[in-house]
Each structure stands twice: as C-alpha cells, then as structure tokens.
Amino acid sequence: MKEIQEILKERRIRVTKYRLAILGLLKEESDRFISIDEIRTRISGEYPKFDFSTAYRALELFEEKQLVYKTKMDDKICYTIQCEVDSDHHHLICKNCGKKIVLNFCPFEELEDQYEALGFDTFDHMRDFFGICQKCKKVDDKMNQ
Numbered sequence: 001m002k003e004i005q006e007i008l009k010e011r012r013i014r015v016t017k018y019r020l021a022i023l024g025l026l027k028e029e030s031d032r033f034i035s036i037d038e039i040r041t042r043i044s045g046e047y048p049k050f051d052f053s054t055a056y057r058a059l060e061l062f063e064e065k066q067l068v069y070k071t072k073m074d075d076k077i078c079y080t081i082q083c084e085v086d087s088d089h090h091h092l093i094c095k096n097c098g099k100k101i102v103l104n105f106c107p108f109e110e111l112e113d114q115y116e117a118l119g120f121d122t123f124d125h126m127r128d129f130f131g132i133c134q135k136c137k138k139v140d141d142k143m144n145q
C-alpha cells in the first residue's frame, strides 16, 4: 500500500497533518462510510484544534481529486475512500454503522438499453443503496426482545 504522503503528492495536494490524519482514517476503515461528524470527533482526539470547517474543506478537496467518494445518508454527509474498481459499480451501505459492500457490476444494464432506446444519452444513475447490515440487525433484534 502506498504511503499517504505519496498519494497526496501525486495528486498535487499540499501535505498537512490534518489531511494526513483524515486520509489515514479513511484508508484504515476502507470498508465503511464515515460521517463528517465522526471524522471530526475522532481526529480532534489527537488534534484538539481540528474543527468542522477544516474537515469539510479537506474532504471536499479529496473528493474533487477523486481520492474519496461522498454520499448522503438520511441527512448526514458521509465519505469513504475511493474503491479500487474504476468501472460502473455500486455500494450497499448500512445506515447504522456505515459498512460498505461493493457490488462489482451494474444491476441497471437493461434499463440503460431502454434509456438509450428512448433517446437519452447519459445514463447517470444512483450508485448507492441503503439498508441495515446483518451485524446491526442482530443487535437491534436483541434490544427488541
């Protein structure tokens, strides 16, 4: 795995301790989407001056440079490190813990054909699906007993 510093340099992003910390966290938990609040809280444990706007600006920059991917879960903005697949793929996301499952295919291929037949030319579609993962469901079942 490439060093985080290298990755930032490659994309011509100035290296700062906050940026390293954010990207480090997202890489460490690459199988999850993490809300901006969680990112802020966890990093401010180490860097008390780390605030929301610093987190937001860094994450937006990473998104622009395609290092991270952003989605909206209910009202929360969540981020994950960019998946290693470049092709059209989809995410199953747990609304409770942020777990990310990558679907390495597109379930909408048939729809895309119809779309083209109707004369549309850019098949821009939702990438993310939301639900509750098995682990979170079990916890929930226990609490309801």
Ligand SMILES: [Zn+2]
Residues within 6 Å of the ligand: 069, 082, 083, 089, 090, 091, 102
């Ligand atoms: Zn992805």
Ligand SMILES: [Zn+2]
Residues within 6 Å of the ligand: 094, 095, 096, 097, 098, 099, 132, 133, 134, 135, 136, 137
């Ligand atoms: Zn979950």
Ligand SMILES: [Zn+2]
Residues within 6 Å of the ligand: 088, 089, 090, 105, 106, 107, 108, 125
């Ligand atoms: Zn697709």
